[in-house]
Amino acid sequence: MSRIALLLVTLFFAQTTKPETVRPMLWQPEMKPSDVGEINVFRRFPRELRDKMVQFYEQVLGIKPLPGTALGGNNAQRQRDSAQPQTMIRYPIGGSEVKLFPVAMGDPNRARPVRDVIGIRLLTFFFPDEASVAARFKQHGYPAPVFRSNTALVQDPDGQWVELIIVPGAPASTYSRFEIGMTVSDIEKSRAFYRDFVGMDEERPAQHPVLGTTKYSYRSGATTINLWSFGKDLPKDTNSAGIQYITWDVVAVDRVAKARNATIDRPLSAPGPTRTVWLFDPDQITNYFAQFN
Secondary structure, eight states: OOHHHHHHHHHHHHHHSOOOOSGGGBOOTTSOOOBTBSEEEEEEEEGGGHHHHHIIIIIISOOOOOTTSSSOSOHHHHHHHHTOTTOOEEEEETTEEEEEEEESOOOGGGGSOGGGSEEEEEEEEEESOHHHHHHHHHHTTOOOOOOBTTEEEEEOTTOOEEEEEEOTTOOGGGGGOEEEEEEESOHHHHHHIIIIISOOEEOOOEEOTTTOSEEEEEEETTEEEEEEESOSSOOEEOSSEEEEEEBSOHHHHHHHHHHTTOEEEEOOOOSSSEEEEEEEOTTOOEEEEEEEO
16 A cells, blocks of 8 residues: 555544544443443432422422432331431432432522523423322422423422423333433533533434523433533532443543543542542533442
């Protein structure tokens, strides 16, 4: 092969070979389901709200917690959990989990409108009918949600925004979907992070029916990350919540992160039963990767 031909081949592969992402190191459809979730969201909230938070997610939203992680169950279990107010509460949703952490205090920005603060702003859940959802809200002393285009925004007892979407008559898999909505400062930088570094599948942009802005969605299995932006100079709440990815090869994730110049918050931990590497997205929203051995 001549030098010119070799140069052309090199240029061709340089233009057509995509940089490596961390997606292959995440849970794959053909794998046995993970028992600790696959793409999870964790949330911190003031520990004095624990009982109200459990009531909201378990009884109002109707999500069954994993055994021993909430105040549901029998009397012995409730007594055991109430004596451990810092215990993590885990709510499985399809291939995801909502992990609630009681802490000393929360960020006051978390309760401000979705449009006004940068960070994880919405947790989205799907339901088959509006009437039963409204009835549970009223039964537990909450105002009935106001739906527009089958979508309503409400707040949990800590002020975190929750999106309720009604999809009547859908397959059971629809109600196992889970979405994480984020307000970001620079939509193109955030799109590049979740599409080109994490490697999630980008869906076509769509108009959010309540927020009145374009959302950009990134999907892996039953979990979707939604992005939107309302300006660069908004205050941030990047401490209340973050995203956890379960990986089968955290060393490879660390290698890709370094090769792609991702911002590392906490470096790769030492070998042991659990290894993690904590990364920041462009707004310093936590994306951390955990391998359980």
